[in-house]
Amino acid sequence: MAKPAVLTHPESLKRPAGPSEYAKDPVNASMSKAEKIALYTKMARIRHFEQRCIRIYQQGKIGGFLHLYVGQEAVAAGTISLLGKHDHIITGYRDHGHGLMVGMGMNECMAELTGRVTGCSQGKGGSMHYFAPDKNYWGGHGIVGGQAPLGTGLAYAVKYMGLKGSCLAYMGDGAVNQGAVHEAYNLAALWDLPMIFVIENNGYSMGTSQERSTAHPGCLAKRAEGYGMAWDVINGHDVYEVRAKTAIALKRAHEESKPTVLEIFTYRYFGHSMADPDKTYRDKDEIKEYRDKKDPVLLFEQELLREKILTPELSQEINDAAMAEADKAAVFADESPDPTLADVTKHIYWEEDNRGPDTTSRGTIIFE
Amino acid sequence: MAVITYREALRAAMREELKRDDKVVLMGEEVAQFNGAYKVTEGLLKEFGPKRVVDTPISEAGFIGLGIGASMLGIRPVMELMFWSFSYVAFDQIVNNAGNIRYMSGGLINCPIVIRGPANGGTNVGATHSHTPEAILASHPGIKVVCPATPYDAKGLLKAAIRDNDPVYVMENTILYNDKGEVPDEDYIVPLGVADVKREGADLTIVAHGRAVITSLKAAEVLEKEHGVSVEVVDLRSIRPLDEETILASVRKTHRALLVEENKPFCGVDAQVAYLIQSKAFDELDAPIHRVSSIDAPQIYCKRLEDQQLPDVNRVVREALKVLA
Ligand SMILES: Cc1ncc(C[n+]2csc(CCOP(=O)(O)OP(=O)(O)O)c2C)c(N)n1
Ligand SMILES: [Mg+2]
Numbered sequence: 001m002a003k004p005a006v007l008t009h010p011e012s013l014k015r016p017a018g019p020s021e022y023a024k025d026p027v028n029a030s031m032s033k034a035e036k037i038a039l040y041t042k043m044a045r046i047r048h049f050e051q052r053c054i055r056i057y058q059q060g061k062i063g064g065f066l067h068l069y070v071g072q073e074a075v076a077a078g079t080i081s082l083l084g085k086h087d088h089i090i091t092g093y094r095d096h097g098h099g100l101m102v103g104m105g106m107n108e109c110m111a112e113l114t115g116r117v118t119g120c121s122q123g124k125g126g127s128m129h130y131f132a133p134d135k136n137y138w139g140g141h142g143i144v145g146g147q148a149p150l151g152t153g154l155a156y157a158v159k160y161m162g163l164k165g166s167c168l169a170y171m172g173d174g175a176v177n178q179g180a181v182h183e184a185y186n187l188a189a190l191w192d193l194p195m196i197f198v199i200e201n202n203g204y205s206m207g208t209s210q211e212r213s214t215a216h217p218g219c220l221a222k223r224a225e226g227y228g229m230a231w232d233v234i235n236g237h238d239v240y241e242v243r244a245k246t247a248i249a250l251k252r253a254h255e256e257s258k259p260t261v262l263e264i265f266t267y268r269y270f271g272h273s274m275a276d277p278d279k280t281y282r283d284k285d286e287i288k289e290y291r292d293k294k295d296p297v298l299l300f301e302q303e304l305l306r307e308k309i310l311t312p313e314l315s316q317e318i319n320d321a322a323m324a325e326a327d328k329a330a331v332f333a334d335e336s337p338d339p340t341l342a343d344v345t346k347h348i349y350w351e352e353d354n355r356g357p358d359t360t361s362r363g364t365i366i367f368e
Numbered sequence: 369m370a371v372i373t374y375r376e377a378l379r380a381a382m383r384e385e386l387k388r389d390d391k392v393v394l395m396g397e398e399v400a401q402f403n404g405a406y407k408v409t410e411g412l413l414k415e416f417g418p419k420r421v422v423d424t425p426i427s428e429a430g431f432i433g434l435g436i437g438a439s440m441l442g443i444r445p446v447m448e449l450m451f452w453s454f455s456y457v458a459f460d461q462i463v464n465n466a467g468n469i470r471y472m473s474g475g476l477i478n479c480p481i482v483i484r485g486p487a488n489g490g491t492n493v494g495a496t497h498s499h500t501p502e503a504i505l506a507s508h509p510g511i512k513v514v515c516p517a518t519p520y521d522a523k524g525l526l527k528a529a530i531r532d533n534d535p536v537y538v539m540e541n542t543i544l545y546n547d548k549g550e551v552p553d554e555d556y557i558v559p560l561g562v563a564d565v566k567r568e569g570a571d572l573t574i575v576a577h578g579r580a581v582i583t584s585l586k587a588a589e590v591l592e593k594e595h596g597v598s599v600e601v602v603d604l605r606s607i608r609p610l611d612e613e614t615i616l617a618s619v620r621k622t623h624r625a626l627l628v629e630e631n632k633p634f635c636g637v638d639a640q641v642a643y644l645i646q647s648k649a650f651d652e653l654d655a656p657i658h659r660v661s662s663i664d665a666p667q668i669y670c671k672r673l674e675d676q677q678l679p680d681v682n683r684v685v686r687e688a689l690k691v692l693a
Binding site: 088119120123129133134138139140141151157161180186346347349350353360361362363364368 | 434464465473477533
């Protein structure tokens with residue numbers, strides 16, 4: 001398929017970044033000062049947490065893959081800030097931002113990275129597998145696109161139980177080519193599930209630019225039309241825009257029990273993971289352009305300064321506190337104990353962890 | 369006690385569990401309006417309505433993934449695969465998601481999902497439709513697999529599977545669907561991980577699961593009548609968890625073991641059972657362990673040869689005599 005002549009990008013993205021056109025949108029205008037400061041604080045916390053991770057990784061204390069969320073903060077922040085009691089989320093492996101947004105602590109998140117028993121998954125999941133079901137956060141999934149059907153199941157369960165809720169399943173621009181994602185699209189549309197598929201389009205899947213991975217009719221979200229689903233494109237550098245447009249999809253889920261595909265344009269500043277030297281597939285200038293002109297945390301800070309909600313002093317205070325919190329978490333993650341060898345064979349089966357006269361399993365289930 | 373078919377026993381299990389717990393939902397291709405590709409779910413749509421008995425599109429990765437996701441929130445989906453062979457297009461969901469999520473979340477999540485359907489050769493449908501993935505799936509910690517051979521076990525194991533809080537994969541056999549057997553009218557379960565001595569004997573232990581149990585019981589008759597040998601047949605019923613004690617107790621009694629399964633030999637269930645016996649009862653053995661499996665080739669279409677590819681009574685008898693020699 002040839003490159004489409006007309007690219008369907010959010011209007012706001014075509015203009016230089018300035019004051020948000022969505023500040024007056026009811027979901028934003030109705031926010032209290034405290035709520036706005038809290039939202040900014042959360043974005044800053046994600047930024048500083050991730051930046052602290054880089055240092056620990058470079059010290060060799062984090063193993064495996066580490067995918068950073070720096071540059072994409074407004075996506076998790078904007079969408080998750082709207083959610084209520086029966087709204088659930090699930091995502092891929094770039095999952096730290098979502099975790100901090102739902103209220104996971106920096107300590108448990110950092111300790112998971114260093115493989116400690118104090119980690120959110122007790123050192124059994126690692127960076128790609130954060131979970132906090134008590135906060136409606138269902139992971140943290142390592143297989144590209146594999147979370148989409150699970151998320152659809154969460155939405156199905158919400159509907160089955162007659163609750164007014166939803167599920168937001170996040171994925172990357174590379175994930176949209178997985179069959180499981182299309183199967184999930186079909187089921188969500190066919191069964192009118194309260195589902196929001198959020199494509200975090202950061203332009204690349206590892207080192208493959210979106211143009212090299214995906215045949216599409218102008219944008220990725222538009223594929224929703226093939227399933228009769230609503231869709232929208234969003235400037236993911238503006239947290240107000242993310243909130244305003246996600247709110248529409250959320251209302252559609254809550255009021256009509258209908259799914260939506262949202263494509264949120266964003267950018268990652270670091271390599272795909274820490275294992276990516278980031279030298280072959282994009283220009284340093286491109287990264288600089290985004291950092292300088294479209295940084296979501298900076299843009300929101302400026303927005304709040306203009307609104308006279310934030311002062312430079314308060315902003316400094318918030319950022320200092322976030323940095324200090326991340327520093328403390330790094331120490332916690334460093335000093336916490338490892339799981340024991342006996343822990344290796346726990347948490348495999350519910351029935352084993354809870355074995356008793358009434359459980360349904362007997363016999364040998366862990367083998368030598 | 370009523371005498372009902374294996375198919376009716378499965379249906380009764382689902383009907384009773386649908387009645388017992390309103391979180392139980394049946395899902396799969398053709399399970400509702402069509403009454404089931406093999407009529408296992410016949411009549412359940414009429415009885416329970418479309419919220420509880422749900423037709424899915426042909427989309428195994430999608431609907432099984434959906435079931436797993438729903439189970440994380442407390443729904444108890446019982447998913448039908450038209451054939452377990454089709455699980456291969458949903459492997460990521462079945463293995464990575466259902467099997468790993470409890471572990472990777474440090475025990476915060478569990479997936480009380482059941483996936484059931486036929487997993488057998490012998491039906492003249494060629495290699496793509498004849499897989500028996502019990503060993504492949506049971507090799508993953510986090511997953512449970514059961515293979516009922518009789519109507520009683522089919523009902524009891526399926527009910528236990530539905531009440532179990534982990535992913536349980538129930539592998540049935542289309543050739544057994546019309547087999548009849550006694551099934552109690554009152555509520556019962558067969559716990560997972562409990563083998564059953566289907567026939568007592570003194571000279572040789574045959575360990576089998578699924579339809580190989582039926583073949584082995586027939587072989588045991590022949591061995592007794594024609595060769596004067598007393599054979600004990602241990603039906604594993606459950607692959608993981610595995611009832612090691614019952615296997616070992618029988619071997620300690622007979623001192624000889626023949627392992628029969630319809631899988632292909634390489635890394636079959638019986639490779640694990642053979643290792644178990646040699647590691648925990650080596651001194652009890654008076655002869656080397658033998659195995660009878662399917663002939664090691666993709667399932668052949670030609671019916672006359674497929675019948676020979678699978679373990680049959682003659683082959684089991686022949687191999688038993690070698691162990692007894
Ligand atoms: C099924 C599968 N194939 C390949 C990979 C390796 N892999 C991990 S992330 C990734 C790129 C995905 O890019 P995208 O969906 O755009 O998400 P992003 O990393 O940009 O957030 C690849 C190829 C994987 N984890 N799973
Ligand atoms: Mg990407």
